[in-house]
Each structure stands twice: as structure tokens, then as C-alpha cells.
Amino acid sequence: MKEILSGNEAIARGAFEAGCRVACAYPGTPSTEILENTVNYKEIDSSWAPNEKVALEVAIGASFGGGRALATMKHVGVNVAADPLFTLSYTGVNGGLVLVTADDPEMHSSQNEQDNRNYAKFAKVPLLEPSDSQECKDFTRLAFELSEQYDTPVMLRTTTRISHSKSIVALGDRVTGLPEPKLVKNAAKLVMLPGNARVRHPLVEERIVRLGADGATMALNRLELRDPSIGIITSGVCYQYVREVLPHASTLKLGMVHPLPAALIREFAAKVAKLYVVEELDPFIEEQVKAMGIAVAGKDIFPICGELTPGRIRQVFAKAGVIPADQAAPQPETAAIPLPPRPPNMCPGCPHRGVFYALNQLKAYVTGDIGCYTLGFMPPLSAMDTCICMGASIGTATGVVKVVPEEERNKVVAVIGDSTFLHTGINGLMDMVYNNAPATLVILDNRITAMTGRQDNPASGFTLMNDPTNSIDFPLLCKSLGGKHIRTINPFDLEQTRTVLQEEMNRPEPSVIITNKPCVLVKREGVFQKGPVYTVEAEKCTSCRACLKIGCPAIEWRSGAGAKGKAYIDPLLCTGCDVCRQLCKFDAIGRSK
Amino acid sequence: MSDQVTNILLVGVGGQGILLASEILSETFMLAGFDVKKSEIHGMSQRGGSVVSHVRYGKEVFSPIVPEGEGDILFGFELMETCRSLPLLKKGGKVVVNDLCIAPPSVLMGQEPYPEGLVDRIRAGFPDVLLVDGQQLATEAGNPRAANTVLLGAVSKRLDIAEEFWLAALEKMVPKKAFAVNLKAFLLGREL
Numbered sequence A: 001m002k003e004i005l006s007g008n009e010a011i012a013r014g015a016f017e018a019g020c021r022v023a024c025a026y027p028g029t030p031s032t033e034i035l036e037n038t039v040n041y042k043e044i045d046s047s048w049a050p051n052e053k054v055a056l057e058v059a060i061g062a063s064f065g066g067g068r069a070l071a072t073m074k075h076v077g078v079n080v081a082a083d084p085l086f087t088l089s090y091t092g093v094n095g096g097l098v099l100v101t102a103d104d105p106e107m108h109s110s111q112n113e114q115d116n117r118n119y120a121k122f123a124k125v126p127l128l129e130p131s132d133s134q135e136c137k138d139f140t141r142l143a144f145e146l147s148e149q150y151d152t153p154v155m156l157r158t159t160t161r162i163s164h165s166k167s168i169v170a171l172g173d174r175v176t177g178l179p180e181p182k183l184v185k186n187a188a189k190l191v192m193l194p195g196n197a198r199v200r201h202p203l204v205e206e207r208i209v210r211l212g213a214d215g216a217t218m219a220l221n222r223l224e225l226r227d228p229s230i231g232i233i234t235s236g237v238c239y240q241y242v243r244e245v246l247p248h249a250s251t252l253k254l255g256m257v258h259p260l261p262a263a264l265i266r267e268f269a270a271k272v273a274k275l276y277v278v279e280e281l282d283p284f285i286e287e288q289v290k291a292m293g294i295a296v297a298g299k300d301i302f303p304i305c306g307e308l309t310p311g312r313i314r315q316v317f318a319k320a321g322v323i324p325a326d327q328a329a330p331q332p333e334t335a336a337i338p339l340p341p342r343p344p345n346m347c348p349g350c351p352h353r354g355v356f357y358a359l360n361q362l363k364a365y366v367t368g369d370i371g372c373y374t375l376g377f378m379p380p381l382s383a384m385d386t387c388i389c390m391g392a393s394i395g396t397a398t399g400v401v402k403v404v405p406e407e408e409r410n411k412v413v414a415v416i417g418d419s420t421f422l423h424t425g426i427n428g429l430m431d432m433v434y435n436n437a438p439a440t441l442v443i444l445d446n447r448i449t450a451m452t453g454r455q456d457n458p459a460s461g462f463t464l465m466n467d468p469t470n471s472i473d474f475p476l477l478c479k480s481l482g483g484k485h486i487r488t489i490n491p492f493d494l495e496q497t498r499t500v501l502q503e504e505m506n507r508p509e510p511s512v513i514i515t516n517k518p519c520v521l522v523k524r525e526g527v528f529q530k531g532p533v534y535t536v537e538a539e540k541c542t543s544c545r546a547c548l549k550i551g552c553p554a555i556e557w558r559s560g561a562g563a564k565g566k567a568y569i570d571p572l573l574c575t576g577c578d579v580c581r582q583l584c585k586f587d588a589i590g591r592s593k
Numbered sequence B: 001m002s003d004q005v006t007n008i009l010l011v012g013v014g015g016q017g018i019l020l021a022s023e024i025l026s027e028t029f030m031l032a033g034f035d036v037k038k039s040e041i042h043g044m045s046q047r048g049g050s051v052v053s054h055v056r057y058g059k060e061v062f063s064p065i066v067p068e069g070e071g072d073i074l075f076g077f078e079l080m081e082t083c084r085s086l087p088l089l090k091k092g093g094k095v096v097v098n099d100l101c102i103a104p105p106s107v108l109m110g111q112e113p114y115p116e117g118l119v120d121r122i123r124a125g126f127p128d129v130l131l132v133d134g135q136q137l138a139t140e141a142g143n144p145r146a147a148n149t150v151l152l153g154a155v156s157k158r159l160d161i162a163e164e165f166w167l168a169a170l171e172k173m174v175p176k177k178a179f180a181v182n183l184k185a186f187l188l189g190r191e192l
């Protein structure tokens, strides 16, 4: 049976075929669809964890209990999960454990483009890198086997182009006959106190040396000898680009990128006249090849920043004289036409919009966080001043108020989404209250993890497998952290939003404001309800443009209407949130009759 | 089968149904016995931003993204986005574009007008342009929301793949209750 699968769908399939029992993740582009697909296999217990650290720990427990386990995350998620990862490297596994890191060269949907191959080297665990969907499936299966064979967690690294590209995959069956999970005590291996860890560390060193030696004969590292005048060491999607651009070049295609198969690299280097490494981001392979005393070209001609593409690779090789200059890259037929940009925008009826409008009006200094609401940074709302990583808004606000003059402290507001607050924001609030920082925190509770495609979270009331469950009570949670001033607001009520924000900003103590309207994208029955559609009464519209200040995609300025133009509301897009009506001083906006 | 790889680009605005159209294309090519790869970026682009999907088929396809300047067909769901992606097309590449303008934020806010004369600008570089009134034809087929399928029909006419594979892919990918209308829309597009 053959199917067209994305890399992420293929990884889920690979986990299924490998007999994986538990899959746990926190969503993050481009990794999210892996768990959204494992959940379709009833043999796999799939769940969203509140953050990546917990996701990996759940997988660790499942492995220790004797089952094969998968944890998946985006590249920055591994920063959060790094603490358990580094010691898991020492304990090793019981059931096979695979950690998927989905990297994002070019930062299509991320705040940085860190190269997580470095984590494999740092934590001393093997890392596999598939180059299409078939390999995503096959390498996932293989990763589970290697994990048990070498008693190590195995990392599987994709990039956006692997996770989100589709290609044809031959499906297989689920393996049978794996040992049944059961409790087995083995404290010397699993309790990492110094005495035990000192025994484990040499085993880790020995393991990585053994893997490097065995890698030379593993089928996933493939020496393809074609034209001996040029040899290219590559892996992942870059292998495909190299085959596209230089079909005659010899290639050493690495499926295991850490540890590198030194013997195979030496063999390849000896067979080709000129050696290159083509890799995205850091000179990870290149530096190690150089350390082996082998001359190789890499980041001296290729960029470190951004992703590679066939076109970019072609240009570099043309400049290096490998490709005739006239074949460098086809000249575009038309020069790029200057066009208005089309950036992403908050949806019509998004409950975040009114809050940012009010923050802008109050001239707040907003320490932001990551989610759909980060779009509050863009004009016309323009109400976000910092954004570092998930959960950072609160600690940042606490730090800012420690240094700025007293009269500026009441301007500082931290803004965070529900999923992000539960991910790593709780500790920030604990600190803000504990150390009495006079900042204001706004929790934008839209009931869902919207940014990554509306996944449920511990406040949504449902699990990934769609079972009803507890839904976190935010006011109660904040109270238990010691919060004294906790208020809930309707973010569609601009007057209330502004007044409460102003009062809490002025309060020289920590305070929390929680919004209570759901995301318009929540599909579950009864959570989001579309209201009556609004229209502009053209006779009353004075062309003041006040309604444009919220940047709602449903409101359009029709410059041809009347002498100075008039606003128009698209009835197909309007959700009836009522925010624009409150901005109109002339009562020109009302419900359609 | 020749070694030639055919490169198709689907471009438009997040939420326009580009992903489904590119899945139907890919399915068709697989059914017709080709190797297929497709790629697009999701994530931020779902929030009404520009979307570009790459679909490639042939005997053996390596890169999942179309090399710059090698696109054979640009399948545009919206005029401005079609113009934005013209540099991806090869010399003599074909354009099939929906006659639809979706205002970006700066235009919605009245800061600048939606650019004019886009079809002429496309024609200046690429004479082989088919401008389709997708909504109108889809309405004729029974549902204005089947505009994408009309366009798909028009694109299918420009590719050398037997009709049976298109119909089989449509039947597999389109929800049962919408199939009749979509089939009609597809066949209308195929006449263009």
C-alpha cells in the first residue's frame, strides 16, 4: 500500500509500525501534526503535555515502564526539555525512546533558527536525519530499534521542509512480539545520584564511540559514487537539493548525523577530488570533518543563516566554479513587481484585538509572549514591546519594573495566552507575586492553543484523544499562587477593558487580569458562537476612520464611496464581536436588520 | 516516461483552500503512476497571509520545492499573490488565475489602493494567461464555493494526464455530498 504522506504523518506512521505505545508532545510548528496523527492509531496513547519538558518526562516514564515511547517538539521545545534529556542520556532506556526535534531554518514560524543537531552532540545521543517522507517513516522505526540496541534515547531531526513536504510512502505493518511493559526495579541505572551517574557516564562515552564505528556499515549512511571529481557530504532535505542541482556529483548521504561515521567519511574523501559539505545552519558536519584533518569546503561559500534551496545552492556552486556561470540560476522573466505585503493578521472576531487596542491607548509598555496575540505587535494595534520565548513575558515585566523609575512602573504590562501561561508562565507569576513586583499581568484566555492550529490544553476541558477532562480555573490558580488582585474582563467590552487595565496598572502591587472570550476557531460545539453581523450605515458614516484602528480584516475602507470614502463591513467575515461599534462615535455601525 | 519533472505552483491567501487543491493534484499524479513531491509552509500563513504550495511530478523527483525560475504552471487563486510569485515561473510558463482580488491589510485600512492592471502585468512577462471567473462558473455548477475546482479543471487541461486519474482523485479527496457539484465545476473548468 502506498500513500502520499507529509513527513509528520510518516513519522506518526513509523511510530505506529514500530509498536510505539505512548506519544506525548507540546504543539509547535513544524512538529504539531505528528501527534495529531498518532492519535488516529488507537494502539498509541497520544496526549498533549503542558510543555515539552513534561512531554519528554512522560515518554521517559513510558520507556522505563517497558513501552516504546515518542516525544515530539519544535526546535525551541528541546530547550525546555533539555534538563531531562541530558540525564536520560545517562540512564538510557528500557522500551525504545525517540525524541523528534523539528527545526525551522528560515524561521517560517519561529523566533530563532537554532540548529538542534548540536543538542545530540551536547547530550551525547545519536541523531537521525530523514530526507523525505519514506525515510521519516523508516528512520522512525529504525530509531526505536537503535534506542533499545544501544540503550540510548535517539533524536530524529526534521526541518520544516521535511515535516511539511509530502511524498509517496510504502506502508508496513505494526511489529508484534515486543516485550510486554511491566515494573522492573533497577535503581543503579535509573536513579541518577552522583554515585550511580559516575558509573553511567563512561558507558555514555563508550556508546557514542561504538555508534560512530558501527555507523560506517549502517544502511542509513549511503555512499553514492558518481563523478569522482566532486564529492558532497550532505543529509536531510539538502540531499534532495544536491541531487537536483548536481545530479552527477558523488554524494555521501548521512542518515545518522551524530555520531558521524568517521571511517566512511575518510573512505569517501579518498575517492573524490574535491570535497564539499552542504548543510543548513551551523557547520556541524563540516567542523567535525575538518577536525579529522580532511580538507573540505562548506560555510566559507554557503550561508549559515536561513534555509538552503535548489536556487541558492546553484548560485553558490556557480560562484565556486562548479557549475558554469551561465547556468547559475534562470533570470526571472519579470522583475519582482512591488506589491503591498500580506502579513498574517488576527482573525475577525479575535478576542485579543480589543485588549491590544486598549493597551495602545494607555501607552503601556507591553512585555509580550508567543501566540496569536504576538500579532498585537503589528500596526495598527502596535502594542507589544518585547517577545523572547514562551513564558518570558512575566519575568521580563518583573525585571523591567525593578530598574525603571517609579513613575514609569505603572506602564508595564505582561501579556500571555492561556496555553503559554500553563506552559511556562506559572513560575513567572509565582515570582512576580513572591517578590512583589508592581506589574500587571493579562492572561488572554481563549480556551485553546490557537497559534499552532487550535490544540486543546489543560484549560480547554478536553484531551487530545477528545475525552472530557478537568479545565483549569485561572482565577483560582492565580489566587493559589498568592495573587491578591485578580479580575476577569470581557475583552469585547472596550470600556471595561480599558478601565480595568488602567486601575490595575495604577496599583502599586502585582495584579492579574483574565479575559474570558473563546477563540473564533474553536470548533467544539457551543464554545464560540457567531453573533449577528454588523453593517455600516453609509449616511451616518463621517469618514473619520476610527473603526480602522483595530485592524479587523472584516472592515474595509472604500475610498470610492462618498466624497472622502466610507467604511464597509464584509458580512461573510464579520462575527458580530461588537468592538467596531463601540469605536464609532456617530452610531453608524449597528447590527444588520 | 521522460525524465522531465513538471513544476506547479499554487498561490493565494491563507484560508482559500490551496492545500486541498494541491493534495488533489498530488493524488492525481500518484494515481497516474508518477513520483510526486509537494511542499508548503503552514503555521503563521494560516492567519490570512500569503500561501505558496509547490507540487512536482515526474519519473523521479528530488527537491520538494520548485527551483526558482523553473515553474511550468502558476495556478493563482488571487491576482496580487499571482503577481508576487511570477519570478518562480520559467520563461514561457503558463498562468491560470482566478479573477479575484482580496485586499491585504494596508488596502483594507485605506493606506493604499489595491494595485491596478495586474492581468496586463502578468501578460507582459507570460503571454499564456488564462483568466477564469471561478465564482461565476462555480455558481453555474451549483455552488460559488467550488471556484477552486473550476480552476483545477482549467489547470488539468494544461497537463498531460488522463481524465480518469483526475476524476478518481476528486472522488477520493472531495467529501461525498459535495462531489456532484465539484465534478460539474471541474468539467466546466476543463472546457476553458
Ligand SMILES: Cc1ncc(C[n+]2csc(CCOP(=O)(O)OP(=O)(O)O)c2C)c(N)n1
Residues within 6 Å of the ligand: A026, A027, A028, A029, A052, A074, A076, A077, A080, A370, A371, A372, A373, A390, A416, A417, A418, A419, A420, A421, A444, A446, A448, A449, A450, A451, A452, A519
Ligand atoms: C518552547 C516552545 N514551544 C512551542 C512553541 C510554539 N508555539 C508558539 S505560540 C504557542 C501557543 C500559543 O497558545 P496561547 O498561548 O494559548 O495563545 P493563542 O495562540 O491561543 O492566542 C505555541 C505552542 C514555541 N514558540 N516555543
